[in-house]
Amino acid sequence: MWRAIAFAMVLPIVPSHAASPTDNPLAAERWQSRPIVVVVPASDRALLRRVESALERPTTRAAFVEREMVLYTVEAGQGRRNGLVMTREQTRSLLRAL
Numbered sequence: 001m002w003r004a005i006a007f008a009m010v011l012p013i014v015p016s017h018a019a020s021p022t023d024n025p026l027a028a029e030r031w032q033s034r035p036i037v038v039v040v041p042a043s044d045r046a047l048l049r050r051v052e053s054a055l056e057r058p059t060t061r062a063a064f065v066e067r068e069m070v071l072y073t074v075e076a077g078q079g080r081r082n083g084l085v086m087t088r089e090q091t092r093s094l095l096r097a098l
Contacts, residue, residue: 024097033068042076
């Protein structure tokens with residue numbers, strides 16, 4: 001009986017989905033690359049466009065690649081890593097990690 005009571009007391013403390021370090025996209029980048037994260041609402045696309053246009057310049061792009069940088073963007077809830085679409089869960093994990 002005591003075991004059942006102890007289990008009932010511990011159960012609410014343990015989250016139903018314990019996030020592992022691998023769920024965090026930034027944790028996967030650790031010691032591998034230098035992530036830059038830009039989060040913008042849909043109404044502020046100008047900031048994201050300025051960042052993207054700066055990365056289109058050859059000298060800036062070369063420096064970005066040389067330094068092994070990775071660009072994460074979240075625009076209106078949609079995440080991307082270097083332009084590739086991330087899943088909703090990956091995007092949520094990225095935002096939680098910030």
